[in-house]
Amino acid sequence: MSKVLDAIPASVQQRAQSAVLLSLLRLPRPLLRRVAGPPTRVDGQELALEVQALLRLQALAGQERMAADTPEKARAGMAQGIEVVRGAGVSGVQVSKRTVSAGSGELPARLYRPEGRTEPSTLLVFYHGGGWVVGDLDTHDELCRFLAKHADIRVLSVDYRLAPEHPFPAAAEDAVDAYQYVLENAEDLGSSADSIAVGGDSAGGNLAAVVSQHATANGLKSPVLQLLLYPATDAGTRRRSRELFGNGFLLTDGDMDWFMDMYQPEVSARSDQRLSVLRNEDLTGLAPTVLITAGFDPLRDEGEEYGRRLSEAGVPVISRRFPDLIHGFANLFGASPRLREAMFEIVGELRAGLSLHSGG
Structure with a gap:
């Protein structure tokens, strides 16, 4: 399976990840709550449901930190992360x-x-x-x-x-x-x-x-x-x-x-x-x-x-x-x-x- 994934261009994999992520974040709220888990409340504040779900999905993907082993890896990680959540983009x-x-x-x-x-x-x-x-x-x-x-x-x-x-x-x-x-x-x-x-x-x-x-x-x-x-x-x-x-x-x-x-x-x-x-x-x-x-x-x-x-x-x-x-x-x-x-x-x-x- 890994060889199959390696054969898929990174840009295609990225678009697929983006489509899946954005679809999950647009689930009806009761379903999204099941993805996110119980509400997160700290210091009298409650984390937005969509944000909590996004963080949960990032954690499951092992993407919980911005830092990395090297600056180059961290830069690549940020660039990839931004692309995944880009959405339709801003026109005009x-x-x-x-x-x-x-x-x-x-x-x-x-x-x-x-x-x-x-x-x-x-x-x-x-x-x-x-x-x-x-x-x-x-x-x-x-x-x-x-x-x-x-x-x-x-x-x-x-x-x-x-x-x-x-x-x-x-x-x-x-x-x-x-x-x-x-x-x-x-x-x-x-x-x-x-x-x-x-x-x-x-x-x-x-x-x-x-x-x-x-x-x-x-x-x-x-x-x-x-x-x-x-x-x-x-x-x-x-x-x-x-x-x-x-x-x-x-x-x-x-x-x-x-x-x-x-x-x-x-x-x-x-x-x-x-x-x-x-x-x-x-x-x-x-x-x-x-x-x-x-x-x-x-x-x-x-x-x-x-x-x-x-x-x-x-x-x-x-x-x-x-x-x-x-x-x-x-x-x-x-x-x-x-x-x-x-x-x-x-x-x-x-x-x-x-x-x-x-x-x-």
């Missing part, structure tokens, strides 16, 4: 290849423009997540398409150097350089220097926060908004959510140690504000923020603490917790109606945040 978006000049060289990028949007618009510079070790333009392609189409803005997804080949502060430096490049080339990208936002998920949310802090501290034009999806904000403190949700909810405690050891192996240097943005004592003057967290996420508490600190510093903050979801849910929206519903809510928050800038 024009995508073009770009490059962004940085101190480290030319960074690959993709520009997303909603079809029909020919006039200038807000441009969201987006940094992908993946613990600064995995992830790329492909793994976050559908997410960027979704944000561009439904927020009716342009999105520039920027690749950056990954660890361990390029440890801290390489990713942070690339993120800052990319933002400066966009400010200088905004018109060519269909926007203006007065309409540039930054955003990202997880490690990418960390990079977006780094960019916003750098701009304020160095006299650059500040982003009009920062969209932080379950960001990493403090590499030096273990908070309660990491203890509660460190195992069984996609991003594990071991994963987080593995990623950090790759990105910044020097423990004593992890308080650097270009990594632990929460350690910055002065957050005044930063860009208005849409901050999204997930209830079953080990990063939940540090993300929400960053939101509180921003608000205390006088920064306008729209903070939203999805109590029934897990870390990384924005990349999984093709898997179930609940996850897609959450993404539409995020787009609504994004549009509300941008309206503060436009005054509309």
Whole structure:
């Protein structure tokens, strides 16, 4: 049987896995509950049924962790996982290849423009997540398409150097350089220097926060908004959510140690504000923020603490917790109606945040 499977192209096997998974997740709720098991309740929250079923199926397939023996295997694993849950895909978006000049060289990028949007618009510079070790333009392609189409803005997804080949502060430096490049080339990208936002998920949310802090501290034009999806904000403190949700909810405690050891192996240097943005004592003057967290996420508490600190510093903050979801849910929206519903809510928050800038 294994020889038969080996003869089937990987792409065909992947499409078959995707079809089976998505079909299972669309079973009637009583049947899906039988797949998922009894409801998972932690810290006064109940995990979404579709998410619990997805996690159960991943566990049965032996795919409970994001880390792997090598960075290459982890990258391949993330890419495969994203493809399996991709679903029908997002249409109505024009995508073009770009490059962004940085101190480290030319960074690959993709520009997303909603079809029909020919006039200038807000441009969201987006940094992908993946613990600064995995992830790329492909793994976050559908997410960027979704944000561009439904927020009716342009999105520039920027690749950056990954660890361990390029440890801290390489990713942070690339993120800052990319933002400066966009400010200088905004018109060519269909926007203006007065309409540039930054955003990202997880490690990418960390990079977006780094960019916003750098701009304020160095006299650059500040982003009009920062969209932080379950960001990493403090590499030096273990908070309660990491203890509660460190195992069984996609991003594990071991994963987080593995990623950090790759990105910044020097423990004593992890308080650097270009990594632990929460350690910055002065957050005044930063860009208005849409901050999204997930209830079953080990990063939940540090993300929400960053939101509180921003608000205390006088920064306008729209903070939203999805109590029934897990870390990384924005990349999984093709898997179930609940996850897609959450993404539409995020787009609504994004549009509300941008309206503060436009005054509309």
